Amino acid sequence: MSGVDFDVVELGDADSVDVGEEVPDFTRPLVNSEYWEDVSLSELTAENPVILVFTTMDGAFPATYMWNTIRDRGWGADNGPAADATVVGLSISTPYEHETLIEERGMDYDLFSDPGNGVAEAFGIANDLDGMEGVSEPRPAIFAIDGDQVVQYAWIASEWPDFPDYEEAEAALADL
Amino acid sequence: MAGTDPSITLYRLQACPFCERVVRRLDELDIEYRSRFVEPEHSKRNVVKRISGKRTVPAIVDHETGVTMSESANIVEYLQGTYGQESPDTQARAEAQ
Numbered sequence: 328m329s330g331v332d333f334d335v336v337e338l339g340d341a342d343s344v345d346v347g348e349e350v351p352d353f354t355r356p357l358v359n360s361e362y363w364e365d366v367s368l369s370e371l372t373a374e375n376p377v378i379l380v381f382t383t384m385d386g387a388f389p390a391t392y393m394w395n396t397i398r399d400r401g402w403g404a405d406n407g408p409a410a411d412a413t414v415v416g417l418s419i420s421t422p423y424e425h426e427t428l429i430e431e432r433g434m435d436y437d438l439f440s441d442p443g444n445g446v447a448e449a450f451g452i453a454n455d456l457d458g459m460e461g462v463s464e465p466r467p468a469i470f471a472i473d474g475d476q477v478v479q480y481a482w483i484a485s486e487w488p489d490f491p492d493y494e495e496a497e498a499a500l501a502d503l
Numbered sequence: 504m505a506g507t508d509p510s511i512t513l514y515r516l517q518a519c520p521f522c523e524r525v526v527r528r529l530d531e532l533d534i535e536y537r538s539r540f541v542e543p544e545h546s547k548r549n550v551v552k553r554i555s556g557k558r559t560v561p562a563i564v565d566h567e568t569g570v571t572m573s574e575s576a577n578i579v580e581y582l583q584g585t586y587g588q589e590s591p592d593t594q595a596r597a598e599a600q
Contacts, residue, residue, distance in 0.1 A: 356540070361541070362514070362539040363539070364540070365537075422540065
């Protein structure tokens, strides 16, 4: 993060799933613009490579910024970056909040709901929130996962806040 | 999804007693089903309207028989008649095998 004359808070090292490693499978409600149902990551990777975008809870500005940018850059859309991949999100927000986000952002991406934050824990990117006792969420992250559920690209926030280098990510996603 | 889909899809609303009534019967008959949850507002139930012609839940789609149905009383009766132990359908299918 640049443009401020003080040190941005660092998040410290994450003990996360690395490039070349297999990710843990999970099943959670996957929310689209009309309904939600339990879906496994492995069901998605069986069809296409998956770009899994972890964000802050819906309503926090990093989630808004990330989805606005990904939508505007056309990730996963025809002729867009990673056109052959399925782009899905995940946060601790409830399906109801996801429905609102999808509608407000006008986004064509489905979102996993994981209020218990177990997926972020399994991926090694859980982030306990200072000032919100008892609330843990994923640190913002992007994983590109192939059909064998192996990570091909990963970006994980190291500061609070921190945003992906979208061009760098797209260069990596082009090789999926 | 691919290959492992249960034959019944249940459109439901969280904590809706009529939906739970259908779930109970599905469980009693040991029928696998996939739950799809919608939001409470009728205006946000386009998917239910599209499959059943109405905006009410519960609604089921039985991919095995091609039946789509609303109203919990109708649904439990249908499930019992189609998948219940005593149903003629079950006997006919058992005999056919």
